[in-house]
Amino acid sequence: MSTSSEVNLKQTLRKIEYPLCAKEALNKVVELVCSRITSIKHMDLALDLMSEFIFYEVDRRGNKRSQGLTPLLELQLIEILFEYFNSIPNESIRNTVFLSLFSGTTAAMRLGILSKLVSVGMGIPSQTILMMASVWMQQLGSFSQNSCKLAESLVQDYFYFSPESTERLKSLPSMCPQFTANFMTAISENYFSMSRREVSCPPKNLLEILKYWISNNYSLCIAAQQRPAVLPPGAIAMEPTTPIAGLLKWCILAPIYKQDINLYSELHLALLNSILEIPRTNPPKAIYAQHLAHSINPILAYVNDLKNKQELKLDKILNEDALQLSLDRYAQAVQVAHSVNAIYGHVDDLFNQLKQLPFNKLLSIVISTYNRNKVIVL
């Protein structure tokens, strides 16, 4: 495409009113990003078209618009996007366009539109939208900031703003198990997280639905790993992260944050059962050792905190029920995950780090069993 035809194209599009021009621009973007020969020039044009004609971010001179989309226009744009993606039969093309629209440097900027589009996809529901969002999360990393923000926004929509709609979400796993798995992974990072200024706990209805999803389908957690993302040739598919380690952390930390014990023990059991169902792979890929180690520091911090307060004697602190329950769950999780060879990464490091924790009989049994079996293997 020559420079003059580029100009012509833009001129033509500018004659169409927004947001109708978005539809035309989308057609052009597909051509550009999915053509057999892609050039930097094509990509630049596609990016231009997106920011000017689809997302309404810059004007004809490329300057940032002082005002963004009005809510009405935003809604119209989401409708256009929704209709547009649902009309593309080829999954690979859909994913390519979706990733081009919502990743890269502009990802954070367009997250609002993306969240609303996926929210609509969950509500309608639309398998097409959910599958694209799933692949998007996977490629960006489910623990990535953008994924977590998307998840947070969806949780806001469904569990805070309209908590009564959770009943409808019960069938989400059967609609798109891969999305549900990646969604759960991202959610798991949003709570009980030390990286945040204040540790927050998930709302009860969210906890209930997660327990419901997992206990009704023990292979749900690994669903994303069981179906590779459909991407254009040459693209590198990222290995999805399962929600197992993240959610186990919730269950392990819940007692010391004085959270409802029963719901967490049910979630914990559902997770253990899910771990037992993980098919053996070589190398293992379901649970990353370092993720599993995430609970260590919060527990140590908790113990230190108590020590610093100096209200209790040390042996009282160490034998506190909440702490011991935490450690029991921790030991159970590590043991079961290890028994089915589902942990990857530095397993030895994990077990070494576990030794820093306060004494717990089960944990000591688990660690010594690990060491004993390791000797036999050697």
Added chain:
Amino acid sequence: MEIDLEISDEDYVVESAKNTLKVNPISAKAWMITARTLYPNNFGVQFEAYSIEKEAGHVKEAAKYFSDLIGKFQQQAELWKEIEKITVALRAETDTTDSEKHFLCEMFKHISSDVQHKLLLFTADHCEDTMEHCRLLLLLLQRFPTAISSYGPRLVDTLISAEKHSVDGHYPVNSYRKLLVCDLLPLLASEKVKIDLSSKLLYKLLHKSIEFYLCYLGLSTMNVQEMEPKVEDPWTRLFGIIEFIGKQLNWEPYLTNFTTNWSKESYWQNIISFCQSKSKNNTLEDKQLLFCLAIFFLYCLYEYNASLTPESSPGQICISYLLVEAFTDPSLPNPVTEPKSKKRKSDGDIVHNTVPYITVEKPDLKYIHSNFLVCVNCWDLLNSSENIQREFIKMNTHLKLDPWLSGFVIDYALFKGLYDEALMFLQKISDPSLLLYRHLRIASILYMKKNYSSCLEPILLALPLLPTNNVGSLSNNLIVGGTQKHLHYLPLTRLAILQYLVKILIRCIKDNIIKHGYNELSIGHIFTLVQLDWPQEEDFIPPLLEQIQQHRSFQYHNFQSYIINVDILEEITYLWTSQGGQIHLDILPHLGQRRIGTRGSDKGIKEEIKQAIRRQIMRSNEKLDELLINFIQNERTHILQCLV
């Protein structure tokens, strides 16, 4: 949390699971999962995990854990105990009262069929008791029909040889036989594929089945042990086996089909058409005919015998019926006989006369008659060819059915008029419960053979055996019009039997009067006897009165004892009046000497006779059955005089 440092790690984990179970079953499961992954090769831990799930009533989990146990720990005695519990539960699956059994059955359903199959086969092989082994294999075949073709024939052999060597193996009804005949064969029959059994073995199985069911039904004199639980619907099951074995032996399908649209009539037609189409001296065909016909005959006979004592309505006494020679009266109109015999009438009277007319007490008993006729047809066919007759005799010798057949054989002989044969069978009867039947029928046959003087003895023997608790009523069907042979199903009640015996006596005495001429004693006896079912036989009286008038005097010294019927008393009194011919009545023995005397004394006699007749009239409500029994028993010598 207190930690007991004494206990082992394994025990600590298992104990923690158990302790948690009381407060939080969900957490307990997490503990148990951990324990199982920590000690995958420790039977105690694995079995405990199973026990906890079992106690908690978690079917799926228990099934999963149990499957693991079966795979890993076959040497453990405790596991075998559990396996045994499962197999016991599976055999009593319908028993839902025992919650553990119910749970185990449910759990079994959740075990993969591969493991189920293995479990049953292992258990059977592990089992030292033969009976148990067979039961388990049977259970395996019931659960896994695909295993039938490979294990079915093996189990047949095992059961046959186990029966041979078992303590009660010489009884045809024993537990091995029951398993073979009632459970295994129907199971083999339900399988669509052809099962590989030799024809010799098939005939053996057929024999064993027939023997089992006939003995079970109590038709054989062979010893039968009590069988629990009861076998439901033995005939249907036996037919099912014939159907199965017949199919294996390539018998005519229409001869072995006892299920769809089956009726005795249509099956009989099938037998007839088979006989017509079969070639002579074909052993295979003869064998099918023998087995099918024999079993059909025995079934019809079973129904016939059962119909002879129909079920009574609640609260009423059961009445049995016995086929006897009954009576005809040529002066009465011939009853409208069956359309069949009517048709035959055109062929000639001979045929008509040879078909006896059979009556029953009331129309709803007609099926006794039709049941009988089917048996007669079968019996005729069984005896129609030497070959079949010989084979049936062989079968009967083996099955020892003679006592059970005897009732019908006598009925058949009566039906065909083979009196000598019937007498021969009757004389053999010694069973005390059958003595009344015996005497009744002998009396009946001797009367038919006109051997009147011998008739009294069986009648006298029958009288003390009359039922006392079943009075019944007088029959109206003992006499029909016409001259053809008449048979009747006599209700075995006190009154009906007595009535029948009295009728025989009346006819014997009357025939002798015709033969020997006027006999006052005979006439008096007839007066006495006809009272029982008066006025059924009042027609006998006028000719006798005429004879008395001709002889101008009538002596009957039993008058005061037995004649109490008002009509008869009136007739006798009339004879005595001037209009009646002033017949001299010598009915008061003590007046015999003063027969001829002065007018005055004559007047006194008249008064005494009047008084006597009045006294008799006063007695007219007395019980006639007792009166007549007394008469026959007390006056036996006087009665015999009239029979010679």
